[in-house]
Amino acid sequence: MEPVKKKRTSAIWEHFELVSPRKVRCFFCSKEIRFNDNTSSMLRHYRALHAKKRSGGPGSDSGSRLSSPAVLRAMSSSAGPTPPYTTLAVSRPAPAVTHVEIHRPDKRNAMNKAFWREMVECFSEISEDQDCRAVVVSGAGKTFTAGIDIVDLAGEVLQPRGDDTARISYNIRKTITHFQESFSAIERCPKPVLVAIHGACVGGGVDLITACDIRLCTQDAWFQVKEVDIGLAADVGTLQRLPKVIGSRSLVNELALTARKMYADEAKSSGLVSRVFQHKAALMAGALEMAEEIAGRSPVAVQGTKINLLYSRDHSVEEGLQFMAAWNMSMLQTADLMKSAQASMEKKSPRTVAFAKL
Numbered sequence: 001m002e003p004v005k006k007k008r009t010s011a012i013w014e015h016f017e018l019v020s021p022r023k024v025r026c027f028f029c030s031k032e033i034r035f036n037d038n039t040s041s042m043l044r045h046y047r048a049l050h051a052k053k054r055s056g057g058p059g060s061d062s063g064s065r066l067s068s069p070a071v072l073r074a075m076s077s078s079a080g081p082t083p084p085y086t087t088l089a090v091s092r093p094a095p096a097v098t099h100v101e102i103h104r105p106d107k108r109n110a111m112n113k114a115f116w117r118e119m120v121e122c123f124s125e126i127s128e129d130q131d132c133r134a135v136v137v138s139g140a141g142k143t144f145t146a147g148i149d150i151v152d153l154a155g156e157v158l159q160p161r162g163d164d165t166a167r168i169s170y171n172i173r174k175t176i177t178h179f180q181e182s183f184s185a186i187e188r189c190p191k192p193v194l195v196a197i198h199g200a201c202v203g204g205g206v207d208l209i210t211a212c213d214i215r216l217c218t219q220d221a222w223f224q225v226k227e228v229d230i231g232l233a234a235d236v237g238t239l240q241r242l243p244k245v246i247g248s249r250s251l252v253n254e255l256a257l258t259a260r261k262m263y264a265d266e267a268k269s270s271g272l273v274s275r276v277f278q279h280k281a282a283l284m285a286g287a288l289e290m291a292e293e294i295a296g297r298s299p300v301a302v303q304g305t306k307i308n309l310l311y312s313r314d315h316s317v318e319e320g321l322q323f324m325a326a327w328n329m330s331m332l333q334t335a336d337l338m339k340s341a342q343a344s345m346e347k348k349s350p351r352t353v354a355f356a357k358l
């Protein structure tokens with residue numbers, strides 16, 4: 001009998017995915033484990049590291065839906081990118097929640113040419129998708145992302161086309177602008193975007209997460225504004241957005257100028273992330289739960305909140321107030337307001353209300 005199939009009938013498989021005929025990856029911590037004829041190495045790993053922690057631990061969130069293997073499976077896709085995408089796996093793990101998983105695990109989700117293009121396409125679609133009210137972005141495999149694909153970088157940026165300096169420069173500028181668009185598309189998307197970060201988040205990864213609305217990570221996550229180490233000034237959003245995310249300008253300067261790693265605890269205390277989870281399964285469950293909370297509320301209220309928060313980030317209080325008044329003079333006419341207020345009076349969750357699509 002074929003050994004792998006036999007083993008997959010065991011309940012322990014709910015916590016692992018097969019990565020090769022003799023290797024599995026743990027959903028909780030992403031560690032890869034060799035196994036032979038039985039699941040004992042998997043059981044040993046699970047019991048030693050995860051079984052007791054499932055009810056949570058001090059200082060970390062455990063994620064209240066942690067015990068649902070279906071959620072873990074839905075959020076830890078191993079099936080690969082979903083066509084037409086070649087670097088993204090897009091799914092709907094819960095009603096009105098879209099999950100976008102960066103899916104190049106063998107290359108640590110390095111951002112290749114297709115990725116930069118597909119992010120724009122994917123978030124343009126999500127922006128228009130009336131069935132989506134919240135988005136979760138995560139990375140497949142061992143780590144969130146290793147940043148730009150260095151092999152592609154050598155081709156695209158270091159060997160630009162053009163007959164003279166002006167044309168070469170023009171083409172480089174065009175490339176950088178396209179790359180910037182990949183993450184600006186996240187920011188421009190009216191649906192709130194949560195990002196779930198585990199393991200390494202390097203270079204372009206920091207650019208990406210600063211364009212998201214809510215950042216969550218695992219205890220093993222680390223962040224690195226790596227660009228100075230490869231001889232360039234970060235140019236797709238970190239230098240513009242990170243100072244608006246982290247209160248301390250000195251810390252931003254230190255991170256960007258030294259390329260030192262920042263680990264989860266400091267990311268939390270500096271405000272880069274708002275919650276830290278013990279391991280990836282808890283992170284994904286927590287991210288999904290938060291996304292469902294958001295998706296269950298009035299899309300008029302939620303999207304208006306995102307748009308006004310972003311506007312006020314880049315404007316004075318006075319300008320923000322004026323924009324808000326102009327925004328709400330139409331949005332207050334929504335039926336969602338009465339429905340939500342009534343649910344509130346009746347001490348019901350807004351999630352019990354049926355809101356029309358937006």
Ligand SMILES: CCC/C=C/C=C/C(=O)SCCNC(=O)CCNC(=O)[C@H](O)C(C)(C)COP(=O)(O)OP(=O)(O)OC[C@H]1O[C@@H](n2cnc3c(N)ncnc32)[C@H](O)[C@@H]1OP(=O)(O)O
Pocket residue numbers: 106107108110111142143145146147148149150151157175176179200202203204205226227230235236
């Ligand atoms: C106009 C430009 C705009 C954008 C600018 C963006 C700039 C940046 O992103 S700067 C940062 C660039 N990234 C790096 O310098 C990170 C390099 N990678 C790593 O340090 C490690 O891979 C990492 C710590 C992330 C993970 O280590 P681990 O031991 O788990 O994996 P590895 O054995 O190193 O790698 C596994 C395979 O992935 C390939 N790979 C990793 N990173 C990249 C990358 N950035 N680009 C291309 N390929 C990458 C690595 O070569 C291995 O492949 P293989 O040998 O085929 O197994």
